[in-house]
Amino acid sequence: MIHPTASARGWLTAFLGIARRETQRFVNQRGRFLAALVRPLVWLFIFAAGFRAVLGLSISPPYQTYVLYEVYVTPGLVAMIQLFNGMQSSLSMVYDRETGAMRTLLVSPFPRWFLLGSKLIAGVIVSIIQVFTFLAIAWFWGIRPPAWGYVAVIPALILSGLMLGAMGLFLSSAIRQLENFAGVMNFVIFPMFFASSALYPLWRMRESSPLLHDICLFNPFTHAVELIRFALYLQMNWTALAVVLGCLAAFFGAAVFMYDPQKGLWARRKGGPA
Amino acid sequence: MTAALEIDQVSHNFGAVQALKDVSLTVPQGGFTALLGVNGAGKTTLFSLITRLYNNRSGVIRVAGHDLRRQPSQALARLGVVFQSRAMDADLTIRQNLIYHASLHGIPGRLARPRIDEVLAQVDLADRADARITALSGGQSRRAEIARALIHRPELLLLDEATVGLDVKSRAEVLALTRRLIADHGVSALWATHIMDEIAPDDDLVILHRGQVLRHGPAAQIAGPDGLTRAFLDMTGVAA
Numbered sequence: 210m211i212h213p214t215a216s217a218r219g220w221l222t223a224f225l226g227i228a229r230r231e232t233q234r235f236v237n238q239r240g241r242f243l244a245a246l247v248r249p250l251v252w253l254f255i256f257a258a259g260f261r262a263v264l265g266l267s268i269s270p271p272y273q274t275y276v277l278y279e280v281y282v283t284p285g286l287v288a289m290i291q292l293f294n295g296m297q298s299s300l301s302m303v304y305d306r307e308t309g310a311m312r313t314l315l316v317s318p319f320p321r322w323f324l325l326g327s328k329l330i331a332g333v334i335v336s337i338i339q340v341f342t343f344l345a346i347a348w349f350w351g352i353r354p355p356a357w358g359y360v361a362v363i364p365a366l367i368l369s370g371l372m373l374g375a376m377g378l379f380l381s382s383a384i385r386q387l388e389n390f391a392g393v394m395n396f397v398i399f400p401m402f403f404a405s406s407a408l409y410p411l412w413r414m415r416e417s418s419p420l421l422h423d424i425c426l427f428n429p430f431t432h433a434v435e436l437i438r439f440a441l442y443l444q445m446n447w448t449a450l451a452v453v454l455g456c457l458a459a460f461f462g463a464a465v466f467m468y469d470p471q472k473g474l475w476a477r478r479k480g481g482p483a
Numbered sequence: 484m485t486a487a488l489e490i491d492q493v494s495h496n497f498g499a500v501q502a503l504k505d506v507s508l509t510v511p512q513g514g515f516t517a518l519l520g521v522n523g524a525g526k527t528t529l530f531s532l533i534t535r536l537y538n539n540r541s542g543v544i545r546v547a548g549h550d551l552r553r554q555p556s557q558a559l560a561r562l563g564v565v566f567q568s569r570a571m572d573a574d575l576t577i578r579q580n581l582i583y584h585a586s587l588h589g590i591p592g593r594l595a596r597p598r599i600d601e602v603l604a605q606v607d608l609a610d611r612a613d614a615r616i617t618a619l620s621g622g623q624s625r626r627a628e629i630a631r632a633l634i635h636r637p638e639l640l641l642l643d644e645a646t647v648g649l650d651v652k653s654r655a656e657v658l659a660l661t662r663r664l665i666a667d668h669g670v671s672a673l674w675a676t677h678i679m680d681e682i683a684p685d686d687d688l689v690i691l692h693r694g695q696v697l698r699h700g701p702a703a704q705i706a707g708p709d710g711l712t713r714a715f716l717d718m719t720g721v722a723a
Contacts, residue, residue, distance in 0.1 A: 212556065212557060212560060213556075213588050213589025213635075214556045214560075214589065218591070219589025220589070222586050222589050222590065222591045223586055223588075223589055225586065226585070227583075227586070230572070230575070230579075230583045233575060233579060234572070234574050234575070237574050237575075238574070308569065308573065309566055309569050310570055310571065310572045312534075312536065312564075312570050313571070313583075313584055313631070314587065315535075316534045316535065316559055316562065317559065317588065318556040318559040318560040318589075319556070319587070320556070324587075
Protein backbone atom coordinates (compact mmCIF):
# COMPACT_ATOMS: atom_id res chain seq x y z
CA MET A 210 0.00 0.00 0.00
CA ILE A 211 1.35 3.46 -0.97
CA HIS A 212 0.89 5.69 2.02
CA PRO A 213 -1.36 8.67 1.16
CA THR A 214 0.57 11.17 3.26
CA ALA A 215 3.93 10.13 1.79
CA SER A 216 3.70 12.31 -1.33
CA ALA A 217 2.81 15.93 -2.04
CA ARG A 218 0.34 14.66 -4.61
CA GLY A 219 -1.61 12.83 -1.89
CA TRP A 220 -1.90 16.03 0.17
CA LEU A 221 -2.94 18.03 -2.89
CA THR A 222 -5.56 15.41 -3.77
CA ALA A 223 -7.00 15.57 -0.26
CA PHE A 224 -7.11 19.39 -0.32
CA LEU A 225 -8.76 19.48 -3.75
CA GLY A 226 -11.29 16.86 -2.63
CA ILE A 227 -12.30 18.92 0.39
CA ALA A 228 -12.44 22.12 -1.71
CA ARG A 229 -14.57 20.38 -4.36
CA ARG A 230 -16.99 19.09 -1.76
CA GLU A 231 -17.45 22.54 -0.23
CA THR A 232 -18.04 24.04 -3.67
CA GLN A 233 -20.47 21.27 -4.64
CA ARG A 234 -22.45 21.87 -1.46
CA PHE A 235 -22.45 25.60 -2.14
CA VAL A 236 -23.66 25.06 -5.72
CA ASN A 237 -26.31 22.59 -4.52
CA GLN A 238 -27.57 25.11 -1.97
CA ARG A 239 -28.54 27.95 -4.31
CA GLY A 240 -30.55 29.58 -1.55
CA ARG A 241 -27.34 30.04 0.42
CA PHE A 242 -25.71 31.91 -2.45
CA LEU A 243 -28.73 34.17 -2.91
CA ALA A 244 -29.03 34.86 0.82
CA ALA A 245 -25.33 35.70 1.00
CA LEU A 246 -25.79 38.17 -1.84
CA VAL A 247 -29.15 39.67 -0.93
CA ARG A 248 -28.10 40.52 2.64
CA PRO A 249 -25.34 43.03 1.76
CA LEU A 250 -27.29 44.34 -1.23
CA VAL A 251 -30.23 45.23 1.00
CA TRP A 252 -27.80 47.11 3.23
CA LEU A 253 -26.25 48.86 0.25
CA PHE A 254 -29.46 49.77 -1.58
CA ILE A 255 -31.72 50.63 1.37
CA PHE A 256 -29.76 51.17 4.56
CA ALA A 257 -26.91 53.11 2.97
CA ALA A 258 -29.28 55.32 0.99
CA GLY A 259 -31.09 56.26 4.18
CA PHE A 260 -27.96 56.89 6.17
CA ARG A 261 -26.34 58.98 3.47
CA ALA A 262 -28.75 61.75 4.37
CA VAL A 263 -28.00 61.77 8.09
CA LEU A 264 -24.38 60.65 8.39
CA GLY A 265 -21.70 63.04 7.31
CA LEU A 266 -18.23 61.66 6.74
CA SER A 267 -15.05 63.67 6.75
CA ILE A 268 -12.07 62.80 4.63
CA SER A 269 -10.28 59.95 6.35
CA PRO A 270 -7.77 57.40 5.08
CA PRO A 271 -7.76 55.59 2.73
CA TYR A 272 -10.13 58.01 0.98
CA GLN A 273 -8.59 61.10 -0.65
CA THR A 274 -11.86 63.00 -0.93
CA TYR A 275 -15.28 63.12 0.64
CA VAL A 276 -17.05 59.89 -0.20
CA LEU A 277 -20.69 58.88 -0.28
CA TYR A 278 -21.84 56.69 2.57
CA GLU A 279 -22.37 53.83 0.07
CA VAL A 280 -18.69 54.00 -0.80
CA TYR A 281 -17.71 53.98 2.86
CA VAL A 282 -19.93 51.06 3.78
CA THR A 283 -19.01 48.78 0.85
CA PRO A 284 -15.82 47.31 2.42
CA GLY A 285 -17.81 46.70 5.60
CA LEU A 286 -20.42 44.81 3.61
CA VAL A 287 -17.68 42.82 1.87
CA ALA A 288 -16.38 41.82 5.32
CA MET A 289 -19.96 41.06 6.35
CA ILE A 290 -20.20 38.54 3.51
CA GLN A 291 -17.06 36.88 4.82
CA LEU A 292 -18.29 37.00 8.42
CA PHE A 293 -21.55 35.28 7.49
CA ASN A 294 -19.69 32.81 5.29
CA GLY A 295 -17.39 31.97 8.20
CA MET A 296 -20.41 31.42 10.42
CA GLN A 297 -22.05 29.37 7.66
CA SER A 298 -18.96 27.15 7.66
CA SER A 299 -19.31 26.87 11.41
CA LEU A 300 -22.96 25.91 11.00
CA SER A 301 -22.06 23.34 8.36
CA MET A 302 -19.43 21.82 10.70
CA VAL A 303 -22.06 21.46 13.43
CA TYR A 304 -24.49 20.02 10.88
CA ASP A 305 -21.83 17.58 9.67
CA ARG A 306 -21.22 16.54 13.23
CA GLU A 307 -24.90 15.99 13.90
CA THR A 308 -25.45 14.01 10.70
CA GLY A 309 -22.24 12.03 11.11
CA ALA A 310 -20.52 13.28 7.92
CA MET A 311 -17.78 14.85 10.05
CA ARG A 312 -16.51 11.41 11.06
CA THR A 313 -15.49 10.53 7.50
CA LEU A 314 -13.30 13.61 7.55
CA LEU A 315 -11.80 12.93 10.97
CA VAL A 316 -10.89 9.28 10.27
CA SER A 317 -8.83 10.30 7.24
CA PRO A 318 -5.11 9.48 7.60
CA PHE A 319 -4.21 13.14 7.08
CA PRO A 320 -3.58 15.20 10.22
CA ARG A 321 -6.43 17.23 11.61
CA TRP A 322 -4.72 20.61 11.25
CA PHE A 323 -4.46 19.89 7.53
CA LEU A 324 -8.07 18.70 7.20
CA LEU A 325 -9.41 21.70 9.11
CA GLY A 326 -7.10 24.08 7.22
CA SER A 327 -8.27 22.67 3.89
CA LYS A 328 -11.89 23.14 4.92
CA LEU A 329 -11.07 26.68 5.95
CA ILE A 330 -9.38 27.56 2.65
CA ALA A 331 -12.26 25.99 0.70
CA GLY A 332 -14.69 28.20 2.61
CA VAL A 333 -12.60 31.28 1.80
CA ILE A 334 -12.65 30.44 -1.92
CA VAL A 335 -16.46 30.30 -1.75
CA SER A 336 -16.59 33.62 0.12
CA ILE A 337 -14.36 35.34 -2.46
CA ILE A 338 -16.72 34.23 -5.25
CA GLN A 339 -19.58 35.82 -3.27
CA VAL A 340 -17.58 39.01 -2.64
CA PHE A 341 -16.71 39.57 -6.30
CA THR A 342 -20.34 38.99 -7.33
CA PHE A 343 -21.33 41.65 -4.79
CA LEU A 344 -18.60 44.05 -5.94
CA ALA A 345 -19.72 43.60 -9.56
CA ILE A 346 -23.29 44.59 -8.64
CA ALA A 347 -21.98 47.45 -6.49
CA TRP A 348 -20.02 48.74 -9.50
CA PHE A 349 -23.30 49.28 -11.33
CA TRP A 350 -24.54 51.14 -8.23
CA GLY A 351 -21.67 53.57 -8.64
CA ILE A 352 -19.20 52.06 -6.14
CA ARG A 353 -16.06 52.12 -8.26
CA PRO A 354 -12.77 51.70 -6.47
CA PRO A 355 -9.56 51.83 -8.57
CA ALA A 356 -9.34 48.96 -11.07
CA TRP A 357 -6.19 47.60 -9.43
CA GLY A 358 -8.00 47.68 -6.13
CA TYR A 359 -9.95 44.61 -7.26
CA VAL A 360 -6.63 42.77 -7.53
CA ALA A 361 -5.03 44.25 -4.42
CA VAL A 362 -8.03 43.30 -2.31
CA ILE A 363 -7.63 39.56 -3.02
CA PRO A 364 -4.83 38.93 -0.47
CA ALA A 365 -6.78 40.98 2.08
CA LEU A 366 -9.90 38.90 1.38
CA ILE A 367 -7.91 35.70 1.78
CA LEU A 368 -6.53 36.78 5.15
CA SER A 369 -9.76 38.22 6.52
CA GLY A 370 -11.70 35.20 5.19
CA LEU A 371 -9.25 32.85 6.87
CA MET A 372 -9.48 34.73 10.15
CA LEU A 373 -13.30 34.80 10.18
CA GLY A 374 -13.46 31.18 8.98
CA ALA A 375 -11.03 30.10 11.72
CA MET A 376 -13.22 31.89 14.24
CA GLY A 377 -16.20 29.94 12.85
CA LEU A 378 -14.25 26.68 13.14
CA PHE A 379 -13.38 27.44 16.73
CA LEU A 380 -17.00 28.29 17.52
CA SER A 381 -18.20 25.10 15.83
CA SER A 382 -16.13 23.08 18.28
CA ALA A 383 -17.98 24.75 21.14
CA ILE A 384 -21.51 24.47 19.69
CA ARG A 385 -23.05 21.15 20.58
CA GLN A 386 -26.29 21.35 18.61
CA LEU A 387 -27.66 23.18 15.59
CA GLU A 388 -30.28 24.79 17.81
CA ASN A 389 -27.52 26.68 19.63
CA PHE A 390 -26.60 28.47 16.44
CA ALA A 391 -29.20 31.17 17.09
CA GLY A 392 -27.12 32.07 20.14
CA VAL A 393 -24.07 32.51 17.93
CA MET A 394 -26.06 34.86 15.72
CA ASN A 395 -27.14 36.98 18.69
CA PHE A 396 -23.95 36.94 20.71
CA VAL A 397 -21.23 36.77 18.07
CA ILE A 398 -22.25 37.87 14.59
CA PHE A 399 -24.43 40.88 15.38
CA PRO A 400 -22.21 42.38 18.11
CA MET A 401 -19.13 41.84 15.93
CA PHE A 402 -20.73 43.51 12.95
CA PHE A 403 -22.35 46.46 14.71
CA ALA A 404 -19.46 47.14 17.11
CA SER A 405 -17.01 47.65 14.27
CA SER A 406 -15.99 50.18 11.68
CA ALA A 407 -18.12 48.44 9.04
CA LEU A 408 -21.00 50.92 9.25
CA TYR A 409 -19.49 53.98 10.91
CA PRO A 410 -15.95 55.32 11.13
CA LEU A 411 -14.28 54.93 14.50
CA TRP A 412 -13.85 58.68 15.00
CA ARG A 413 -17.63 59.01 14.75
CA MET A 414 -17.97 56.31 17.36
CA ARG A 415 -15.60 58.14 19.72
CA GLU A 416 -17.77 61.24 19.52
CA SER A 417 -20.80 59.37 20.79
CA SER A 418 -19.17 56.89 23.20
CA PRO A 419 -15.46 56.50 23.97
CA LEU A 420 -16.17 53.10 25.51
CA LEU A 421 -17.89 51.84 22.38
CA HIS A 422 -15.00 53.23 20.35
CA ASP A 423 -12.57 51.18 22.44
CA ILE A 424 -14.71 48.06 22.07
CA CYS A 425 -14.76 48.56 18.29
CA LEU A 426 -11.02 49.03 18.29
CA PHE A 427 -10.49 45.68 20.02
CA ASN A 428 -12.95 43.91 17.73
CA PRO A 429 -10.96 41.80 15.20
CA PHE A 430 -13.74 42.33 12.67
CA THR A 431 -12.93 46.08 12.62
CA HIS A 432 -9.42 45.21 11.47
CA ALA A 433 -10.70 42.80 8.82
CA VAL A 434 -12.88 45.64 7.49
CA GLU A 435 -10.01 48.13 7.51
CA LEU A 436 -7.62 45.69 5.84
CA ILE A 437 -10.15 45.22 3.04
CA ARG A 438 -10.97 48.95 2.85
CA PHE A 439 -7.32 50.00 2.53
CA ALA A 440 -6.46 47.24 0.05
CA LEU A 441 -9.43 48.13 -2.13
CA TYR A 442 -7.99 51.66 -2.39
CA LEU A 443 -4.43 50.41 -2.97
CA GLN A 444 -3.13 51.18 0.49
CA MET A 445 -1.87 49.10 3.35
CA ASN A 446 -3.08 49.28 6.94
CA TRP A 447 -0.26 47.59 8.83
CA THR A 448 -2.05 47.55 12.18
CA ALA A 449 -5.05 45.82 10.62
CA LEU A 450 -2.75 43.32 8.91
CA ALA A 451 -0.98 42.48 12.17
CA VAL A 452 -4.25 42.07 14.10
CA VAL A 453 -5.80 39.90 11.38
CA LEU A 454 -2.71 37.67 11.21
CA GLY A 455 -2.53 37.39 14.99
CA CYS A 456 -6.22 36.56 15.34
CA LEU A 457 -5.99 34.06 12.47
CA ALA A 458 -3.17 32.22 14.27
CA ALA A 459 -5.02 32.31 17.60
CA PHE A 460 -8.41 31.16 16.27
CA PHE A 461 -6.94 28.44 14.05
CA GLY A 462 -4.67 27.18 16.83
CA ALA A 463 -7.64 27.05 19.20
CA ALA A 464 -9.80 25.22 16.62
CA VAL A 465 -7.11 22.60 15.95
CA PHE A 466 -6.67 22.15 19.69
CA MET A 467 -10.38 21.66 20.21
CA TYR A 468 -10.68 19.12 17.39
CA ASP A 469 -7.56 17.16 18.38
CA PRO A 470 -8.48 13.90 20.15
CA GLN A 471 -5.18 13.99 22.04
CA LYS A 472 -5.76 17.38 23.62
CA GLY A 473 -9.07 19.01 22.92
CA LEU A 474 -12.32 19.07 24.79
CA TRP A 475 -13.76 16.29 22.59
CA ALA A 476 -11.63 13.73 24.33
CA ARG A 477 -13.31 14.48 27.62
CA ARG A 478 -16.86 14.51 26.33
CA LYS A 479 -19.20 11.59 26.32
CA GLY A 480 -20.57 11.47 22.82
CA GLY A 481 -17.34 12.55 21.22
CA PRO A 482 -16.49 14.53 18.20
CA ALA A 483 -18.76 13.02 15.64
CA MET B 484 1.58 -13.09 10.45
CA THR B 485 0.66 -9.59 11.75
CA ALA B 486 -2.90 -9.39 13.03
CA ALA B 487 -5.30 -7.00 11.30
CA LEU B 488 -6.14 -5.49 14.69
CA GLU B 489 -4.56 -5.90 18.10
CA ILE B 490 -6.07 -4.28 21.15
CA ASP B 491 -4.08 -4.70 24.31
CA GLN B 492 -5.23 -3.59 27.77
CA VAL B 493 -7.27 -0.61 26.57
CA SER B 494 -9.34 1.31 29.09
CA HIS B 495 -11.40 4.48 28.69
CA ASN B 496 -13.26 6.72 31.09
CA PHE B 497 -15.86 9.43 30.62
CA GLY B 498 -15.22 11.42 33.75
CA ALA B 499 -15.99 9.08 36.63
CA VAL B 500 -17.70 6.52 34.39
CA GLN B 501 -15.49 3.68 33.19
CA ALA B 502 -16.64 2.82 29.66
CA LEU B 503 -13.92 0.24 28.90
CA LYS B 504 -11.72 -1.71 31.29
CA ASP B 505 -8.57 -3.55 30.17
CA VAL B 506 -10.02 -4.64 26.84
CA SER B 507 -7.79 -6.95 24.84
CA LEU B 508 -8.69 -8.69 21.59
CA THR B 509 -7.20 -9.64 18.25
CA VAL B 510 -8.74 -9.76 14.78
CA PRO B 511 -6.72 -12.12 12.55
CA GLN B 512 -5.96 -11.20 8.94
CA GLY B 513 -8.77 -12.25 6.64
CA GLY B 514 -10.96 -13.08 9.63
CA PHE B 515 -14.46 -12.10 10.70
CA THR B 516 -14.69 -11.24 14.37
CA ALA B 517 -18.07 -10.47 15.88
CA LEU B 518 -18.20 -8.11 18.83
CA LEU B 519 -21.37 -8.89 20.73
CA GLY B 520 -22.78 -6.71 23.47
CA VAL B 521 -25.98 -5.06 24.59
CA ASN B 522 -26.50 -1.33 24.09
CA GLY B 523 -24.09 0.54 26.32
CA ALA B 524 -21.61 -2.35 26.52
CA GLY B 525 -18.83 -0.15 25.13
CA LYS B 526 -18.79 -1.23 21.47
CA THR B 527 -19.07 2.26 20.01
CA THR B 528 -16.55 3.64 22.51
CA LEU B 529 -14.11 0.93 21.45
CA PHE B 530 -14.71 1.79 17.78
CA SER B 531 -14.19 5.47 18.52
CA LEU B 532 -10.83 4.65 20.07
CA ILE B 533 -9.79 2.45 17.12
CA THR B 534 -10.75 5.19 14.65
CA ARG B 535 -9.03 7.84 16.80
CA LEU B 536 -12.20 9.83 17.26
CA TYR B 537 -11.38 9.48 20.96
CA ASN B 538 -7.95 9.69 22.44
CA ASN B 539 -6.57 6.33 23.55
CA ARG B 540 -4.79 7.05 26.82
CA SER B 541 -4.08 3.58 28.14
CA GLY B 542 -3.11 0.33 26.47
CA VAL B 543 -2.11 -0.19 22.85
CA ILE B 544 -4.09 -0.37 19.61
CA ARG B 545 -2.34 -1.62 16.50
CA VAL B 546 -3.85 -1.73 13.02
CA ALA B 547 -1.90 -4.08 10.73
CA GLY B 548 1.05 -3.67 13.08
CA HIS B 549 0.90 0.14 13.20
CA ASP B 550 0.54 1.67 16.64
CA LEU B 551 -2.39 4.09 16.50
CA ARG B 552 -0.73 6.52 18.88
CA ARG B 553 2.71 6.57 17.25
CA GLN B 554 1.73 6.04 13.59
CA PRO B 555 -1.85 7.33 13.34
CA SER B 556 -1.69 8.04 9.59
CA GLN B 557 -0.40 4.57 8.73
CA ALA B 558 -2.99 2.94 10.98
CA LEU B 559 -5.96 5.00 9.73
CA ALA B 560 -4.98 4.46 6.09
CA ARG B 561 -5.60 0.74 6.63
CA LEU B 562 -9.00 1.15 8.23
CA GLY B 563 -12.40 1.23 6.55
CA VAL B 564 -15.21 2.25 8.86
CA VAL B 565 -18.96 1.81 8.64
CA PHE B 566 -20.48 3.87 11.41
CA GLN B 567 -23.67 3.08 13.27
CA SER B 568 -25.45 6.09 11.79
CA ARG B 569 -25.17 7.59 8.33
CA ALA B 570 -21.83 9.23 7.62
CA MET B 571 -22.24 10.19 3.97
CA ASP B 572 -23.13 13.67 2.80
CA ALA B 573 -26.85 13.75 2.04
CA ASP B 574 -26.42 16.73 -0.32
CA LEU B 575 -24.22 14.70 -2.67
CA THR B 576 -24.68 11.62 -4.84
CA ILE B 577 -23.07 8.25 -4.06
CA ARG B 578 -20.40 8.87 -6.70
CA GLN B 579 -19.62 12.37 -5.39
CA ASN B 580 -19.39 11.00 -1.85
CA LEU B 581 -17.03 8.25 -2.96
CA ILE B 582 -14.81 10.65 -4.89
CA TYR B 583 -14.69 12.85 -1.80
CA HIS B 584 -13.84 9.93 0.46
CA ALA B 585 -11.18 8.67 -1.98
CA SER B 586 -9.58 12.13 -1.93
CA LEU B 587 -9.47 12.00 1.88
CA HIS B 588 -7.19 9.00 1.38
CA GLY B 589 -5.08 10.80 -1.23
CA ILE B 590 -6.57 8.88 -4.17
CA PRO B 591 -6.90 11.17 -7.21
CA GLY B 592 -9.99 11.18 -9.42
CA ARG B 593 -8.44 9.21 -12.28
CA LEU B 594 -7.68 6.30 -9.92
CA ALA B 595 -10.86 6.72 -7.91
CA ARG B 596 -13.30 6.49 -10.84
CA PRO B 597 -12.57 2.86 -11.83
CA ARG B 598 -12.44 1.93 -8.13
CA ILE B 599 -15.86 3.47 -7.60
CA ASP B 600 -17.31 1.33 -10.41
CA GLU B 601 -15.60 -1.68 -8.86
CA VAL B 602 -16.85 -1.18 -5.28
CA LEU B 603 -20.35 -0.21 -6.40
CA ALA B 604 -20.51 -3.45 -8.39
CA GLN B 605 -19.36 -5.33 -5.28
CA VAL B 606 -22.19 -3.85 -3.22
CA ASP B 607 -24.76 -4.11 -6.04
CA LEU B 608 -25.25 -0.38 -6.40
CA ALA B 609 -23.74 0.16 -9.86
CA ASP B 610 -27.07 1.43 -11.19
CA ARG B 611 -27.52 3.93 -8.30
CA ALA B 612 -24.14 5.66 -8.59
CA ASP B 613 -25.64 9.05 -9.42
CA ALA B 614 -28.49 8.89 -6.93
CA ARG B 615 -28.46 11.28 -3.98
CA ILE B 616 -28.04 9.69 -0.58
CA THR B 617 -31.48 10.92 0.46
CA ALA B 618 -33.02 8.92 -2.40
CA LEU B 619 -31.67 5.58 -1.16
CA SER B 620 -33.50 2.97 0.90
CA GLY B 621 -32.07 1.96 4.28
CA GLY B 622 -30.39 -1.15 2.86
CA GLN B 623 -28.97 0.73 -0.15
CA SER B 624 -27.69 3.44 2.15
CA ARG B 625 -25.84 0.88 4.29
CA ARG B 626 -24.35 -0.75 1.20
CA ALA B 627 -23.24 2.67 -0.01
CA GLU B 628 -21.54 3.17 3.36
CA ILE B 629 -19.71 -0.13 2.88
CA ALA B 630 -18.64 0.99 -0.61
CA ARG B 631 -17.32 4.18 0.97
CA ALA B 632 -15.39 2.20 3.54
CA LEU B 633 -13.86 0.01 0.80
CA ILE B 634 -12.82 2.69 -1.68
CA HIS B 635 -9.24 3.00 -0.35
CA ARG B 636 -8.84 -0.82 -0.15
CA PRO B 637 -8.49 -1.11 3.61
CA GLU B 638 -7.05 -4.16 5.33
CA LEU B 639 -9.58 -3.99 8.16
CA LEU B 640 -13.27 -3.12 8.05
CA LEU B 641 -14.91 -1.88 11.21
CA LEU B 642 -18.67 -2.17 11.14
CA ASP B 643 -20.48 -0.65 14.09
CA GLU B 644 -23.98 -2.13 14.20
CA ALA B 645 -24.12 -1.82 10.43
CA THR B 646 -27.55 -3.43 10.21
CA VAL B 647 -29.27 -1.25 12.76
CA GLY B 648 -32.66 -0.02 11.57
CA LEU B 649 -32.77 -2.38 8.59
CA ASP B 650 -35.49 -4.89 7.78
CA VAL B 651 -34.69 -8.61 7.94
CA LYS B 652 -33.95 -8.92 4.22
CA SER B 653 -31.63 -5.90 4.07
CA ARG B 654 -29.89 -7.07 7.24
CA ALA B 655 -29.18 -10.46 5.72
CA GLU B 656 -27.92 -8.81 2.52
CA VAL B 657 -25.50 -6.51 4.33
CA LEU B 658 -24.15 -9.36 6.46
CA ALA B 659 -23.78 -11.66 3.44
CA LEU B 660 -22.01 -8.89 1.56
CA THR B 661 -19.50 -8.42 4.39
CA ARG B 662 -18.81 -12.15 4.57
CA ARG B 663 -18.37 -12.27 0.79
CA LEU B 664 -15.85 -9.40 0.90
CA ILE B 665 -13.81 -11.33 3.44
CA ALA B 666 -13.93 -14.54 1.41
CA ASP B 667 -13.23 -12.92 -1.97
CA HIS B 668 -10.90 -10.06 -1.11
CA GLY B 669 -9.17 -11.10 2.09
CA VAL B 670 -10.41 -8.08 4.05
CA SER B 671 -10.65 -8.58 7.80
CA ALA B 672 -13.72 -7.37 9.69
CA LEU B 673 -14.72 -6.47 13.21
CA TRP B 674 -18.51 -6.62 13.27
CA ALA B 675 -20.16 -5.02 16.30
CA THR B 676 -23.70 -6.14 16.97
CA HIS B 677 -26.27 -6.85 19.62
CA ILE B 678 -28.20 -9.27 17.39
CA MET B 679 -27.38 -12.93 18.06
CA ASP B 680 -28.77 -14.11 14.69
CA GLU B 681 -25.93 -12.34 12.91
CA ILE B 682 -23.31 -14.61 14.45
CA ALA B 683 -22.46 -17.90 12.72
CA PRO B 684 -21.18 -20.90 14.73
CA ASP B 685 -17.70 -20.74 13.19
CA ASP B 686 -17.26 -16.99 13.73
CA ASP B 687 -14.62 -15.65 16.08
CA LEU B 688 -16.68 -14.07 18.85
CA VAL B 689 -15.91 -11.45 21.49
CA ILE B 690 -18.48 -10.79 24.18
CA LEU B 691 -18.23 -7.28 25.61
CA HIS B 692 -20.25 -6.38 28.67
CA ARG B 693 -20.06 -3.26 30.84
CA GLY B 694 -16.79 -2.34 29.17
CA GLN B 695 -15.07 -5.67 29.75
CA VAL B 696 -14.36 -8.66 27.52
CA LEU B 697 -16.16 -11.61 29.09
CA ARG B 698 -15.26 -14.25 26.50
CA HIS B 699 -13.30 -14.49 23.26
CA GLY B 700 -13.24 -17.60 21.08
CA PRO B 701 -15.15 -19.58 18.46
CA ALA B 702 -18.88 -18.80 18.67
CA ALA B 703 -19.86 -22.49 18.75
CA GLN B 704 -17.58 -23.09 21.71
CA ILE B 705 -18.92 -20.07 23.63
CA ALA B 706 -22.52 -21.00 22.81
CA GLY B 707 -22.24 -24.50 24.26
CA PRO B 708 -25.13 -26.97 24.12
CA ASP B 709 -27.87 -24.47 25.04
CA GLY B 710 -27.13 -22.00 22.30
CA LEU B 711 -25.62 -18.54 22.16
CA THR B 712 -28.60 -16.65 23.56
CA ARG B 713 -28.73 -18.75 26.72
CA ALA B 714 -24.96 -18.61 27.18
CA PHE B 715 -24.97 -14.83 26.68
CA LEU B 716 -27.75 -14.31 29.20
CA ASP B 717 -26.02 -16.53 31.75
CA MET B 718 -22.75 -14.70 31.26
CA THR B 719 -24.10 -11.18 31.41
CA GLY B 720 -27.04 -11.61 33.72
CA VAL B 721 -29.14 -9.58 31.28
CA ALA B 722 -32.83 -10.49 31.59
CA ALA B 723 -34.24 -12.39 28.60
